[in-house]
Amino acid sequence: MSEPKKCDEIEARWANQFLTGYRPHVVELIFYQNAGEDDSSRVVSRIVTTPDDAKTFLTNLAGTIREYEELVGPIPVDGLDKLRFGKR
DSSP states (O other): OOOOOOGGGSOOOOOOEEEEEEETTEEEEEEEEEOSSSSOEEEEEEEEEOHHHHHHHHHHHHHHHHHHHHHHOOOOOOOGGGOOEEEO
């Protein structure tokens, strides 16, 4: 069995749109890339996880955003009216 890859060895993919959803015992995080030219999006990654792991991710992400804003300044939020989430 080979050793797991290090973080910097894994291909990074750009995502600028996100969709979240849930089913019993599962939370889905879907990451899209929109080039903006024809308003079409393509899925670049789909993560399926447990609700408790998703909440751990949320806590980690919130901490990262808080630290970023303390260092760099507030992040302007655009497109909140386009948020899509909910039961799938």
